[in-house]
Amino acid sequence: KNEVEQSPQNLTAQEGEFITINCSYSVGISALHWLQQHPGGGIVSLFMLSSGKKKHGRLIATINIQEKHSSLHITASHPRDSAVYICAVDQGAQKLVFGQGTRLTINP
Amino acid sequence: DTAVSQTPKYLVTQMGNDKSIKCEQNLGHDTMYWYKQDSKKFLKIMFSYNNKELIINETVPNRFSPKSPDKAHLNLHINSLELGDSAVYFCASSRPRTSGRTQYFGPGTRLTVL
Numbered sequence: 001k002n003e004v005e006q007s008p009q010n011l012t013a014q015e016g017e018f019i020t021i022n023c024s025y026s027v028g029i030s031a032l033h034w035l036q037q038h039p040g041g042g043i044v045s046l047f048m049l050s051s052g053k054k055k056h057g058r059l060i061a062t063i064n065i066q067e068k069h070s071s072l073h074i075t076a077s078h079p080r081d082s083a084v085y086i087c088a089v090d091q092g093a094q095k096l097v098f099g100q101g102t103r104l105t106i107n108p
Numbered sequence: 109d110t111a112v113s114q115t116p117k118y119l120v121t122q123m124g125n126d127k128s129i130k131c132e133q134n135l136g137h138d139t140m141y142w143y144k145q146d147s148k149k150f151l152k153i154m155f156s157y158n159n160k161e162l163i164i165n166e167t168v169p170n171r172f173s174p175k176s177p178d179k180a181h182l183n184l185h186i187n188s189l190e191l192g193d194s195a196v197y198f199c200a201s202s203r204p205r206t207s208g209r210t211q212y213f214g215p216g217t218r219l220t221v222l
Binding site: 035037041042043044045046048084086088094095096097098100 | 141149152166213216218
């Protein structure tokens with residue numbers, strides 16, 4: 001079993017829907033990252049958080065340290081949000097351990 | 109003015125060859141990384157350098173040797189390439205070695221070993 005588990009693995013939704021991607025981890029962490037991998041392959045860091053909640057535009061990330069769980073939400077989803085979303089935990093000294101990714105497809 | 113750049117973007121080679129992938133960052137970061145993304149899109153760290161010093165060295169075959177001539181560059185040299193080395197390799201960088209720093213990724217190098 002991977003130390004970082006994401007669900008769902010694949011998600012297809014209609015434009016405008018509210019999206020939630022979940023990440024659970026089983027190790028101690030200093031921070032958790034959400035990354036976006038575009039269809040073209042590039043990886044962009046969306047959020048880094050160690051507690052609470054962060055918001056950037058239509059994206060919201062939350063983390064519950066006690067429950068070892070984080071969620072990434074997308075409001076008013078758009079086809080351009082279609083990508084693979086990856087959760088990664090920092091176990092210290094910036095050693096990231098990655099989840100398997102969630103492939104999101106937003107249909108017009 | 110790309111922040112983290114990698115060359116080449118694509119690399120196709122025969123088994124047994126030796127090849128290098130170059131990475132450069134112009135962000136003034138002190139820490140650089142190499143990651144491997146396999147065919148199932150799973151990312152895994154290979155190496156991490158801080159100020160040219162090796163910090164993280166995961167269980168990577170000795171055929172892989174990172175080289176950091178200065179803190180802006182971290183190159184990856186691979187000897188005796190094998191079919192299983194086919195993957196996308198990403199370079200990344202971040203600010204000094206402190207937990208929880210945002211990492212900036214290069215565009216990736218797709219290596220295909222025939």
